[in-house]
Amino acid sequence: MTENSNTLLLHAAKNGSLEGVKAALEAGADIDYKQTDSDLQSTGTALFSASTAGHVDVVRLLLRQGASVVERMGSFAPLHGAAFEGRTAVVELLVQHGATVDIRDVMQNTPLMYACGNNHVDTVRRLIELGARPDLTDGFVAQRMGLKDRNVVDSDESIKMVQEAAKTRLLRCCNPKCGKPGYRKTLKLCAGCKLTRYCSRDCQIQHWTVGHKKCCGHDVYSDEQAYSFRDWASSLANHIEEHGQESSVQLLQRSAETYINL
Template sequence: MEETVNESLLAGAESDSLEGIEAALAAGADIDFNQLENWSPGEDASLTPCTPLYVACLRGNVDVVKLLLRKGASVGKRALGASVPLHAAASNGHTEIVELLVHHGATVDIQDPFKNTPLMVACYRNHVDTVRRLIEFGARPDLTQKLGIEDENRDFAEESVKLVREARNSKLLRCCNPKCGKPGYRKTLKRCSQCKLTRYCSRDCQIQHWSVGHKKCCGQDKYIDEEPHPMEKAERIEGCLFMSTT
């Protein structure tokens, strides 16, 4: 029964059905269900290997995302390929959903196993508004240069690359508390002592960001190279759907 309601929850997210999602949750579905976590050879591999929130962020349905977040969905739960909902929203240029995720504590500089951040993904696909908003939320513009994203996409993503370069040349980063966003030099901003990925201009901003959601995803933010690469498991899942952000 539990497996059935979990499948119904994923189906509801995939079909943008608020009623289906509500019904599945009322029946006891796991809001962060991901078949990849407990999958073993011989089991059904037809379900999308990511959480309902990840699916909704890919699809861009704001109402479904709001519902799942309101019900407590994790913004840090990784999908196949080890990307997170913020990667999914950024990859498809869903700026409003990016804003929702960040306001619920998502880490703007979270990385997948290939060290892609949401800003890199948005820049690579030339989602200009999303690139601009992520920079406003404190995403580090210097990380794109390290992987050559700008050189690869200089012609296709000219406007996005320009925004990233302007942000980097200013030598300023922003407070990662979305209700603040105050610009400051790196040496004046304080990093979260646990994940070391978020930066704050004051203790008050850190406390506020912690309370709205960073507490839930801090510690899940950094992909650990020593962990088994999710693709190793995915290769054994016949017919599974790989949702790449690269």
């Protein structure tokens, strides 16, 4: 029964069925369950699916019920998925519940750079307001856009927005209730994860209480996870060699957002 409820939870979250999610949880579903649908790919959690699809009400319910904001689909966290798709309301919900705004994937991409790469202007603006660093340009997406060398000349409003924010050299307090701007030397860095910054001790305590305590130290992409990614890539290559490119199309489509677009 539990296995069935887990499957129901994933299906309901993916399709935005609030009642279906409630029913699955009441039936005992594991809120952070991931289903392995082949030797090469596992689904993300219900929160990941709902975040990527932009199902705000489902995301809100899952967060209230304690869903993890750091459980990943491959190297993507829910915040990566929401930013990639331009789900601004979901981005805000995730950050309000403690998601680390500058969480990175296997290619060192932050949610801000995914939103920028896809020209999701509203999402870029809100992420910067929530404390995302516009100067983290060592990831693959930022380098592809030319942001690392600051030599990009582009008409995309989102790129211009990131460039302008970087020029100010101001960062923002990562407490989503604050967002006060300040220079790096005036903001206090979290001693645990070293990924979040605060304008005061009070802001750090408040952010810790609302959810950072669940993420701190658990939202860094580890070497073990990177090895898992390389294993996935190797398995995919073997699958294509054995079964042919045409028979691997569906597998590639399921994996595209997580890996191919990095």
